[in-house]
Amino acid sequence: MLRQPTKQNIAQAATLLQNSELVAFPTETVYGLGANALSEDAVAKIYALKGRPSYNPLIVHVPSWNMAMRYAVLDARARTVAHALWPGPLTLVLPLRADSGLAANALAGLDTVAIRVPAHPVAHELLVAAGVPVAAPSANLSGRLSPTNATHVARQFEDAAPFMLAGGAAKVGIESTILDLTGHLPKILRAGAIGVDELEPLIGAVEFADGTEAIKAPGQLKRHYATNTPLRLNAVDVKAGEAFLGFGNMNFIGAENIGFARDMDTKLWRNLSPEGDLHMAAMNLYAYLDELDQSGATAIAVQSIPPVGLGIAINDRLKRAAVPKGEE
Ligand code: TXA
Ligand code: MG
Numbered sequence: 085m086l087r088q089p090t091k092q093n094i095a096q097a098a099t100l101l102q103n104s105e106l107v108a109f110p111t112e113t114v115y116g117l118g119a120n121a122l123s124e125d126a127v128a129k130i131y132a133l134k135g136r137p138s139y140n141p142l143i144v145h146v147p148s149w150n151m152a153m154r155y156a157v158l159d160a161r162a163r164t165v166a167h168a169l170w171p172g173p174l175t176l177v178l179p180l181r182a183d184s185g186l187a188a189n190a191l192a193g194l195d196t197v198a199i200r201v202p203a204h205p206v207a208h209e210l211l212v213a214a215g216v217p218v219a220a221p222s223a224n225l226s227g228r229l230s231p232t233n234a235t236h237v238a239r240q241f242e243d244a245a246p247f248m249l250a251g252g253a254a255k256v257g258i259e260s261t262i263l264d265l266t267g268h269l270p271k272i273l274r275a276g277a278i279g280v281d282e283l284e285p286l287i288g289a290v291e292f293a294d295g296t297e298a299i300k301a302p303g304q305l306k307r308h309y310a311t312n313t314p315l316r317l318n319a320v321d322v323k324a325g326e327a328f329l330g331f332g333n334m335n336f337i338g339a340e341n342i343g344f345a346r347d348m349d350t351k352l353w354r355n356l357s358p359e360g361d362l363h364m365a366a367m368n369l370y371a372y373l374d375e376l377d378q379s380g381a382t383a384i385a386v387q388s389i390p391p392v393g394l395g396i397a398i399n400d401r402l403k404r405a406a407v408p409k410g411e412e
Contacts, residue, residue: 086238086250089206093249098213100247106130108223108237109210110251111145111202113173113260113276114230114370115237116220117246118145118210124187127219131189133244136226141192142219143175143260144199147211152176155184155217156197161287162265168286171203173256173277177264190219196266206251222259223248227310229377229405232257232370257367258397263290275397277366307407309370311377311384315406319385321345327381328353329372331389332360351379362394369398373405 087093089110097107104126107118117134119126121144131138146152149166156178158166165176180186180197191197202208211218222230223237231237234250261276263283270283270290283290313327322328322339328348330337334355337345345353354372356365376384391399 085245086234086248089209089249089251094206094209094213097210097247097249098215101126101210101214101218102216104129106133106246107210108246108248109207109220110204110234110249110254111207111220112204112254113202113256113258114232114254115223115234115251116145116202116207116218117223118218118220120214121186121190121217121219124189127187127190130219130221133241133246134221134224134226136221138189139192141194141198142190142221144186144190144197145202145207145211145218145220146199147201147208149201151217152199152201155181155186156199157181159265161270164286165263165265165283166201169278169282170201171208172201173203173260175200175260175262175274177262177266177273179266186217187219196264198262200260204251204254206249210249227308229309229311229370229374230259232367236371236374253367253371255367257369257371258394258401261397264293275400277363277394277397279393279396281393307409308404309401310405310407310409311373313377313379313381314383314408315402316383316385317402317406318388320387322348322353322385323383325382327376327379327384329376329384329386330355331357331365331387333358334387337387352376352381356389362389362392362398365389366394366398369401 104123119130175198177198180195232254256277261278262274264271264273273293280290322345324340328345339345356368389395
């Protein structure tokens with residue numbers, strides 16, 4: 085059952101977290117499925133409920149960067165970035181403090197920790213009230229679309245649903261940028277709303293993980309963020325039986341047997357942003373994919389999205405979602 089984020093419900097959720105129970109909660113990126121990151125038992129429940137492989141570590145959520153310093157070592161670079169961009173849609177991978185006390189299964193045995201201070205007021209209140217670090221992946225079954233609104237969360241776990249706090253539609257809509265600060269050069273492991281244009285003025289050159297080295301963010305390379313319905317990317321037309329996800333001007337997109345995509349049944353197409361606004365597109369991405377996934381179409385044709393700014397992150401998610409089933 086979904087609860088409104090009243091003081092009382094947030095207090096109850098905080099108590100559940102302290103008692104090693106799971107709580108789903110809103111963040112500005114996507115909804116999270118949280119557990120006390122100090123408790124192996126609590127964290128084990130996340131992996132079990134999501135069907136998540138145990139080698140894929142979790143992000144630890146804290147309400148302030150003061151609290152982050154209890155678990156991670158923040159060098160000058162990390163402090164600069166944290167000061168400028170936390171709270172916000174940015175996760176930092178940092179050296180783990182020897183005395184962190186974090187559950188080994190939250191870290192998948194690594195000696196680094198991914199840590200984030202979310203900006204959503206409900207997430208913030210919950211983290212303050214809980215007083216413990218909260219390990220939280222996105223609140224979806226492993227490999228599936230991340231939920232960006234409360235009803236999408238409510239549909240995920242059916243009978244096994246944990247205590248769930250509602251908090252409106254996520255404003256960012258795609259998962260946080262993951263920035264690895266454990267090496268010589270800062271490296272983006274996962275693209276998100278915070279891009280190089282914001283990072284480089286703060287800490288100098290930032291590189292993108294290119295996928296050729298050992299996987300630093302496991303779970304980043306395979307089929308992920310996926311619909312049940314296959315995706316066909318960079319579509320310039322719509323074939324019979326397909327649904328269509330547009331971006332910007334879709335007036336010229338033809339639809340087999342119908343004429344134009346815009347004349348298709350309204351349940352068969354969406355436009356991420358008719359104005360071509362990438363922030364709007366990111367915010368709508370998972371909700372629209374989810375709706376088209378339920379339309380009964382044989383495939384979802386997706387119009388191309390420029391690979392600049394937030395478009396980099398959107399294309400990253402679409403590419404992973406388009407990896408055919410069985411090739412994960
Ligand atoms: O926006 C978000 O980050 C959301 C909300 C709920 O905060 N969370 C989220 O978590 O996207 P999840 O579990 O779906 O993705 C976590 C990613 C995984 O790709 C994992 O491999 C990576 O973070 N990760 C975790 N710890 C890591 C570490 N020590 N080094 C490298 N990557 C790490
Ligand atoms: Mg996820």
